[in-house]
Structures are given as C-alpha cells and as structure tokens.
Amino acid sequence: MQYHLNGFKPGNYQVPDKARKPYPNPPVADLPTNVDVLIVGTGPAGLTMARQMAEFEDIKTCIVDMAPGPLLFGRADGISCRTIEIMEAFNSSEMVVKETYQLKQNTFWEPDAQNPQNIKRTEKIADARAGLSEFTHGIVNQARLHELLIDGMRNSITQLEPHYSRELIDLSIDDALTQDLQAYPITAVFKRTDAAGNGKTETVKARYVVGCDGGRSRVRKSMGIELQGDSANKAWGVMDILLNTDFPDIRVKSFIQSKDHGAVMTIPREGGYLCRFYVELDLLDKDKRASDVKMTEKDLIAKAQKIFHPYTLDVKEVAWWSIYEVGQRIAERFDNRPVGSSEDIIPRGFVAGDACHTHSPKGGWGLNTSLPDTFNLGWKLASVLQRKSDPKLLHTYETERRKVAQQLIDADRELSKLVATRPDAGDDSKQAKVDTAKIEAFMKRQSGFVSGTAIEYFPSYICTGQQHQELASGFKIGQRFHSVEAQRTADGRIEHLGHLVKADGRWRLFIFGGEQSPIDTSSEIYKLIDFLAHDISSPVIKFTPKDADIDSVIDTYTVFQQQDLSIHELHPYLWPGKGKYGLRDYEKVYQSQPGNDVYDLRGVNRTDGCVVVVRPDQHIAAILPITAHLELAEFFNHFMIQQN
Numbered sequence: 001m002q003y004h005l006n007g008f009k010p011g012n013y014q015v016p017d018k019a020r021k022p023y024p025n026p027p028v029a030d031l032p033t034n035v036d037v038l039i040v041g042t043g044p045a046g047l048t049m050a051r052q053m054a055e056f057e058d059i060k061t062c063i064v065d066m067a068p069g070p071l072l073f074g075r076a077d078g079i080s081c082r083t084i085e086i087m088e089a090f091n092s093s094e095m096v097v098k099e100t101y102q103l104k105q106n107t108f109w110e111p112d113a114q115n116p117q118n119i120k121r122t123e124k125i126a127d128a129r130a131g132l133s134e135f136t137h138g139i140v141n142q143a144r145l146h147e148l149l150i151d152g153m154r155n156s157i158t159q160l161e162p163h164y165s166r167e168l169i170d171l172s173i174d175d176a177l178t179q180d181l182q183a184y185p186i187t188a189v190f191k192r193t194d195a196a197g198n199g200k201t202e203t204v205k206a207r208y209v210v211g212c213d214g215g216r217s218r219v220r221k222s223m224g225i226e227l228q229g230d231s232a233n234k235a236w237g238v239m240d241i242l243l244n245t246d247f248p249d250i251r252v253k254s255f256i257q258s259k260d261h262g263a264v265m266t267i268p269r270e271g272g273y274l275c276r277f278y279v280e281l282d283l284l285d286k287d288k289r290a291s292d293v294k295m296t297e298k299d300l301i302a303k304a305q306k307i308f309h310p311y312t313l314d315v316k317e318v319a320w321w322s323i324y325e326v327g328q329r330i331a332e333r334f335d336n337r338p339v340g341s342s343e344d345i346i347p348r349g350f351v352a353g354d355a356c357h358t359h360s361p362k363g364g365w366g367l368n369t370s371l372p373d374t375f376n377l378g379w380k381l382a383s384v385l386q387r388k389s390d391p392k393l394l395h396t397y398e399t400e401r402r403k404v405a406q407q408l409i410d411a412d413r414e415l416s417k418l419v420a421t422r423p424d425a426g427d428d429s430k431q432a433k434v435d436t437a438k439i440e441a442f443m444k445r446q447s448g449f450v451s452g453t454a455i456e457y458f459p460s461y462i463c464t465g466q467q468h469q470e471l472a473s474g475f476k477i478g479q480r481f482h483s484v485e486a487q488r489t490a491d492g493r494i495e496h497l498g499h500l501v502k503a504d505g506r507w508r509l510f511i512f513g514g515e516q517s518p519i520d521t522s523s524e525i526y527k528l529i530d531f532l533a534h535d536i537s538s539p540v541i542k543f544t545p546k547d548a549d550i551d552s553v554i555d556t557y558t559v560f561q562q563q564d565l566s567i568h569e570l571h572p573y574l575w576p577g578k579g580k581y582g583l584r585d586y587e588k589v590y591q592s593q594p595g596n597d598v599y600d601l602r603g604v605n606r607t608d609g610c611v612v613v614v615r616p617d618q619h620i621a622a623i624l625p626i627t628a629h630l631e632l633a634e635f636f637n638h639f640m641i642q643q644n
Contacts (some may be wrong), residue, residue, distance in 0.1 A: 004274050010143055026164065031064065031166070031190060043212055045352040045405075050149075053158075058161060064163045068165050070162075082136040099144065109122065126393055129453075139269050166192060171218065186206040188204045193501065210352060234281075238322055238323075242273055242315070331356035343395060376400060388553065390641060403458060462621050473603030480619050489590060507618060512604045514606065517563070541644065545643070567589060
C-alpha cells in the first residue's frame with residue numbers, strides 16, 4: 001500500500017489520501033462515579049488494557065487521558081513480531097500486516113577509507129529477526145495501532161470508549177480497604193481541560209487502578225513509587241520526513257556513521273515515501289533535559305545533510321519531529337504494595353509502560369514492551385474480578401514484567417553506547433569510534449528480545465513443568481506459544497495454532513497425541529480426554545461455571561499424527577455441543593501435515609505426545625505427559641477458584 005505521496009495525512013489508511021481526515025476529537029461525556037478498573041492514559045499500554053477489559057461485560061472499565069482526542073502522529077512506530085501476535089489475539093493482525101512497512105534488510109555505512117569525508121556502505125544484511133514468527137517486524141504510525149485497539153473496544157460487548165480532556169489531579173488508595181475485594185479503595189479526582197468543562201472536577205471510585213500515563217506518571221507518584229537508574233546525558237533528534245535523495249538505501253533500515261558529524265539511523269516508514277531519521281546530537285550538560293536543547297527541525301535536517309555527504313537530502317515536509325534524551329530508568333516496584341510484601345497482600349494499583357520503565361526509542365522497544373505489560377496484567381485482573389482466580393495471581397504481574405523491563409534497560413544501555421559517536425559524560429577528550437560490526441552482532445544476539453519472541457518468564461506456579469520440557473522442546477515454557485500450522489481435521493483447512501489463542505481470558509490446552517490411536521478407548525490419549533470431560537477432579541469440570549459452555553474457561557484443542565480420523569469417531573468432548581442450541585463445534589481437532597509437520601518443527605515427542613498448557617496471554621504455562629492427570633489438575637488447583 002502507498003500513501004502520503006502529496007503530504008503526510010494521519011487517519012485511517014484504508015481511506016485514500018485525498019479523502020483521509022484526522023481522527024476527530026470525540027464529544028466529552030461525564031465520567032462514571034464507580035468502576036471496577038480505572039485506566040489512566042491512552043497510550044499502547046492503556047489501550048491494550050482497555051481492549052482486554054472491554055471483552056468482559058461483567059467488568060466496568062473506564063479509561064481516561066489528558067489529550068483532547070486520539071493520537072494523530074506516531075511516536076513509537078516500530079511494531080515487533082510479538083506485538084503483531086498480540087494484535088492477532090485481538091483479531092486485528094491482518095490490518096497491521098497489510099499497512100506496515102516490513103523490515104527485511106539492514107545496511108551499515110561508515111566513512112570511506114579513501115575519502116573519509118564521504119560515507120560508504122560496508123554491509124547489507126537480512127534482518128536478524130526473520131523467521132522468529134509467522135509475522136515480520138514492521139513500521140506503522142502508532143496512531144493507527146491505537147485506532148485498531150479503540151475500534152475493537154467500540155465493537156466489543158461493552159462498547160468501551162476513552163474519556164479525553166481529563167487531567168488527574170489527585171489519586172489516593174485507602175489502605176484500610178485494599179484487602180476487601182468488594183470495596184472501592186481508590187479515589188481519583190480529574191479536572192476537565194476542555195473549554196466547555198471550565199475546569200470542572202470529577203471523582204471516580206475504583207476497585208483497581210492502572211497507571212499508563214507515561215514517564216512522569218502521576219499515578220506512579222501518587223503511590224510513592226520511585227524511578228531508579230541513570231539520568232540522561234545524551235540527546236538525539238527524531239523526525240518523520242518526506243524527501244528526495246540519491247542515497248541508495250533510503251528504503252532500507254540503515255545506520256550511518258560520519259567522520260566528524262556524528263551518526264544517523266534511518267528507518268523507512270509505511271506508505272512507500274515517509275522515512276524516520278534519528279540524528280545524534282551533542283551531550284547534555286548536567287541537570288539539562290532535551291527540552292533545553294535549542295534546535296529546530298531545520299537544524300536536524302542540516303546536521304543530517306552533513307552526515308550523508310556526498311549524498312543529498314532534499315526534505316519536502318517534516319510530518320513530526322522531537323528531541324529526546326537517552327536515559328534508562330525502572331520503577332522500584334510495579335504495584336502499590338510495599339517492597340517485600342507477602343503473598344497475602346492484594347495489590348490494587350499498578351503501573352505499566354513508560355510509567356515504570358523509560359529508555360531511548362532507537363531499539364523500538366517502547367511500545368513493544370508497554371503493550372505486553374498490560375497484555376500480561378489484563379487477563380489476571382479480569383480473572384480475579386470474575387472470582388475465577390485467587391487474588392495472589394496479581395502478584396505475578398510485577399514478578400514477570402519487571403524482569404522484562406530490566407532486560408530492556410540493560411539492552412538499551414548497551415545499544416545507546418554502541419551507536420553513540422560522542423563519548424560518555426566526563427570523557428570528552430576524544431570522539432568515540434562506532435564499530436558497526438559490534439552493532440550488527442548486538443542485533444543478532446538480541447534478535448529474540450527485540451522481536452519479543454524470546455521473552456521468557458521465571459519459573460512459578462503459572463510457568464512450571466520444566467522437567468517435562470523435552471516432550472516438546474520447541475515450545476519453551478515461559479515463552480509465548482510459538483505458532484505453527486496444522487490441518488483442521490473436519491474440513492482440511494490449514495491454520496496457525498497460535499491464532500486460536502484469543503484475548504478472551506480463556507486458558508488453552510493443546511494436546512498432542514502420541515502413536516496410540518485416539519479412537520482406541522484403552523489408549524492414554526483417550527483416557528486423558530475422558531478425564532477432562534467427566535472426572536470430578538478435572539480442571540475443566542471443576543472451574544467451569546454451571547450452565548456455561550464446556551470451553552468457556554479452559555479451551556481444549558488436539559493435534560494427532562493419524563491422517564485418517566473422522567470427527568464423529570472421536571470422544572464427544574472434542575466436538576462439544578455449545579450455545580443455546582447445543583450446536584457442535586468441529587474446530588478443535590487438528591492433524592500434522594506431511595512436509596510441514598508440527599511434531600518435527602516443535603520437537604514434540606511422537607511416541608508419547610504431551611499436553612501444552614497455554615495462558616490467556618499466549619505464554620506457555622506448563623508441559624505435561626499425557627498420563628499426568630493429577631498434575632494437570634493440581635496446576636489449576638493452585639490458583640483457580642472452584643466454580644462447580
């Protein structure tokens with residue numbers, strides 16, 4: 001798809017350039033007085049949280065932001081493979097894939113040894129993230145991603161809409177009420193910032209609050225949570241531009257180092273014409289911020305033109321630009337509980353995204369870490385609110401996501417040093433030499449982290465069964481369920497198994513059959529399925545509410561090696577009757593494909609098979625033998641609340 005030929009226009013890319021209009025500011029409606037979940041901030045973390053909560057009609061959610069309306073210009077526009085996988089869980093990946101610029105190659109440019117005032121390409125390589133997912137790392141306006149999430153909210157059962165033009169002026173949590181799940185311990189006071197509001201204040205009482213309100217988060221400050229880490233001392237300029245140039249790699253992600261003028265990183269943007277430039281600036285003095293740098297977009301262009309010599313840059317339009325400082329900080333804790341609190345203390349306030357980790361944008365990790373923050377928290381909070389899980393489940397948010405945030409900070413610190421041609425503060429005696437080979441090695445080494453596909457949570461009661469990992473070596477416990485294709489038995493359709501895991505709060509059991517026939521009632525695979533369907537200790541029986549569909553809490557899928565199976569020969573649990581008419585679901589049974597075999601591709605034990613337990617956020621919670629009925633039951637018993 002091509003757009004922005006005659007100038008950058010924000011809005012829905014499915015609308016032609018000539019007709020496209022910016023997202024309008026919506027009318028201002030009164031805030032509700034009592035909610036289950038209050039979300040402050042409509043960035044990627046806030047909207048992902050709201051998008052999940054919108055799926056649950058019995059949970060009342062409110063999301064609020066200071067801005068007068070939806071975001072128009074992108075900031076964090078890199079969309080990792082893992083982020084697109086999450087968008088698939090929201091049924092929105094097709095549009096993301098269709099509209100993004102897909103990163104396939106990288107080039108590195110250095111001063112020409114024969115003529116150092118000129119730059120010369122030293123290498124052109126395939127992107128290191130290729131093949132880590134069925135999706136490709138891409139670039140698209142962050143505002144467009146926001147729109148897809150908001151559309152999903154609007155079209156959900158709750159028809160959730162953001163509330164704009166509200167400034168949070170006070171937030172308090174009544175510690176005397178936090179351990180009473182029926183109470184509303186959070187009090188938030190907002191001030192209207194629109195002209196019609198005339199500074200009116202509104203008060204919202206909430207059971208839980210999630211602060212997604214950026215690096216200067218008022219929610220975080222209200223909970224007394226400090227950011228820890230390095231202060232910023234380097235500045236970079238960033239701009240999205242439409243330009244003409246004779247630089248041959250303008251449509252390839254490139255890192256360009258000049259001899260005397262610093263460095264530029266270029267990232268092509270969606271639509272075929274737009275391009276993002278990151279321009280290295282000088283060191284910041286002590287106690288200075290990026291806002292103190294007295295430069296304009298014209299200065300950034302002039303500096304970039306010097307770096308690109310002998311190539312020319314004729315900039316026709318600057319769609320957006322900013323100056324930012326490089327600093328890495330992480331919140332001391334991610335919820336309102338004091339450090340060292342026991343598992344008995346229920347957290348009621350959380351921070352996510354930039355509110356709990358800040359860093360430079362060059363690695364493209366901001367949005368792609370913030371969005372998974374609340375993808376991790378959302379299902380847990382919904383499960384606790386619906387009384388399906390013990391509140392202790394909420395503790396795992398900080399444990400899991402703070403580890404990822406620390407990895408992000410460490411990686412960003414290393415990358416920032418690698419790409420800076422100016423020395424660190426306190427060592428200004430000489431100009432640093434960028435080693436592009438080290439940058440390339442870093443990107444290869446960090447490819448799994450950068451793509452989000454190698455994010456792995458610590459062993460815990462929701463990431464367990466490591467002693468059985470060899471039963472499916474390609475499905476790493478703690479990492480996301482690495483999707484793979486299989487053939488649906490009922491109709492022959494080829495489908496990605498990972499795309500069956502939607503963001504609806506349900507757990508998934510993927511049962512991979514061994515060499516025994518699932519039709520044989522004496523086989524271990526048949527016994528497992530019968531256990532799930534009928535045994536009083538079965539987690540499916542125990543945790544599914546009365547009169548609810550059998551797959552409403554734990555959804556089971558099977559993959560068999562046998563190629564001649566008929567659905568009606570299998571246990572009825574695998575083609576259950578659902579809904580008010582008891583209609584049969586024929587989309588739960590799959591078989592491996594010769595030549596593209598899931599057993600080979602993911603190292604699944606062909607003789608014995610296994611059970612892969614997948615969490616609602618698509619991460620693998622456990623791998624168990626087919627015969628481990630009691631282990632499977634105990635896994636869910638540890639944190640879920642009996643319903644039936």
